Amino acid sequence: MAYSLDTFRDSVVAVTGATGFIGTHLVERLCGLDAEVHGIGRSETRFQHQKFHGLQLDLSDYPAVKGAIETIRPDYVFHLASHVMGSPDLIHVLPTFHANLESSVNLLTACAETGYGRGRIVLTGSLVEPPPGEIETVPSCPYAAAKWASSSYARMFHALYGLPTCIARVFMVYGPAQRDESKLVPYVLRSLLSGHAPKITSGQRMIDWVYVADVVEGFLAIAAAKEGNCESVDLGSGELIATQDLVLRIVKLMQTSEQPKFGALPDRPLEPIRTADVERSFQQTGWRPRVSLDQGMRETIAYYRGVWG
Ligand SMILES: NC(=O)c1ccc[n+]([C@@H]2O[C@H](COP(=O)([O-])OP(=O)(O)OC[C@H]3O[C@@H](n4cnc5c(N)ncnc54)[C@H](OP(=O)(O)O)[C@@H]3O)[C@@H](O)[C@H]2O)c1
Numbered sequence: 001m002a003y004s005l006d007t008f009r010d011s012v013v014a015v016t017g018a019t020g021f022i023g024t025h026l027v028e029r030l031c032g033l034d035a036e037v038h039g040i041g042r043s044e045t046r047f048q049h050q051k052f053h054g055l056q057l058d059l060s061d062y063p064a065v066k067g068a069i070e071t072i073r074p075d076y077v078f079h080l081a082s083h084v085m086g087s088p089d090l091i092h093v094l095p096t097f098h099a100n101l102e103s104s105v106n107l108l109t110a111c112a113e114t115g116y117g118r119g120r121i122v123l124t125g126s127l128v129e130p131p132p133g134e135i136e137t138v139p140s141c142p143y144a145a146a147k148w149a150s151s152s153y154a155r156m157f158h159a160l161y162g163l164p165t166c167i168a169r170v171f172m173v174y175g176p177a178q179r180d181e182s183k184l185v186p187y188v189l190r191s192l193l194s195g196h197a198p199k200i201t202s203g204q205r206m207i208d209w210v211y212v213a214d215v216v217e218g219f220l221a222i223a224a225a226k227e228g229n230c231e232s233v234d235l236g237s238g239e240l241i242a243t244q245d246l247v248l249r250i251v252k253l254m255q256t257s258e259q260p261k262f263g264a265l266p267d268r269p270l271e272p273i274r275t276a277d278v279e280r281s282f283q284q285t286g287w288r289p290r291v292s293l294d295q296g297m298r299e300t301i302a303y304y305r306g307v308w309g
Contacts, residue, residue, distance in 0.1 A: 003224035003286045008035040011119065014072050016040040016059060016107065017080030018047070021178045022124075022170075025216050026078060027052065033220075038072045041081065059103030066110040075119040076223050079107055084180065086128065086143050088268060093142040100146035105153055112161045120223040123154045125169040125232055127208065127274045132232060140270040151232065158230035166222050168215075171236030171276050175212030175296060176303030188247055189304045192256050199264035203244025206273045208236040211296030214289040221287035236276025237289050246293075253297055 013030055017023040018039025024047065030037045031049040038053045039045050045054040055072075057064045059081050083099035085092050104123060111117035128144035129151060139145035154165040174185040181190060191198035218235035241249075247260050282288045291299075 003221050005033055005220060005224065007224045008033040010034060011075040012036045012073060013076045014038045014040060014074040015078045015080065017082060019043050019045045020080060022173060022212060022215055023080045024177060025212050026219055029216050040068060059106055060098040062106045065106040066113065069110040069114050069116050074116050077111060077117040077121040078219055079104060079123045082124065086141050088141045096142040096146040101149050104150035108153055108157045108163060112157060112163055118164065121163060121165045122219055122222050123150060123165060123167050125151045125167040127169065127171045128272060129169060131274065140272055155230050165230050167232040168219055168222055169232040169234050170215055171208040171210050173212050173215050174209055175300055185300060186304065188250055189301060190308055192254055192258050193304065193308045195258065197258050198260045200247055200260050200262050201243065201265045201267045203242060203247060203262045205243050205271055206240040207243060208240055208275050209246065209293060210235060210237045210289055211291040214291050218287045221285040225285040231284060233284050234276035234278065234281045236278065238276050238278035240275050250297060253301055
């Protein structure tokens, strides 16, 4: 299936989580496609573009969400806002409930009540959700439970109220300008650039890493693919790499003698091992990942060298 990015020219697009890592890249790309972009987040965005408008609100506040949708009148909605924390700790139950599940339900309800988002409403799922057809009763963490429940709501809004929802099931993302510097890639890069050995888990977990520019193109393809039903579309590389091998690959690309300390941090329980089904994504949308791990990691290292080097 082919998709056309012309579809976004002069369209009105709402992006939640616009101040975040992936959201920032998506907003920039959409502005480059000549869309009128409204970025939503709790904090102020510093992004400057003549067709960009920033809006500060908490998506767990329903009247504020409905008011924003009525004001923006979006053709397309990309919902990326989230409390992105895969730790099993109890302290993440309420933040993931409010920022992930409640925010999704508020946004879907506002779109259903107002009739906006008729182009496509793309929710951001995660690799922590089970793939279609897999029966799994125990989510690995509060974040996984909230993401999975949000996707269920999206399917329900599609089936009951005819909302054109779709779910981008995003795998592990890396790239320039990741906002949360405690995440693996920026943490390792910062440690190595400042001459410290990064502390890592056993490094045994196998993960599908995908470059942020590929993820952004995937979001656009999902929104532009007109014939889609409310399926999840995997946005990953389709390849697994052990955390240990990824970190050693970074060390090699940076040509540093610093050696990471594996086993210095505990492994997390219940972490799922999943690979994106990129052939299925291609059938669904015409999208497939283009950037190799080495290529993407070189771009990422160059960016962080510019910031911290
Ligand atoms: N990064 C990854 O590897 C990865 C993997 C799989 C899925 N995902 C998903 O992809 C999406 C984007 O991830 P990311 O890495 O870009 O996350 P991020 O950098 O942490 O950004 C999260 C965004 O959500 C906003 N937000 C959080 N709570 C909000 C609320 N109550 N109301 C309004 N805005 C709120 C934050 O803005 P403020 O703080 O300004 O409110 C921020 O802009 C998320 O849905 C995440 O779950 C990410």
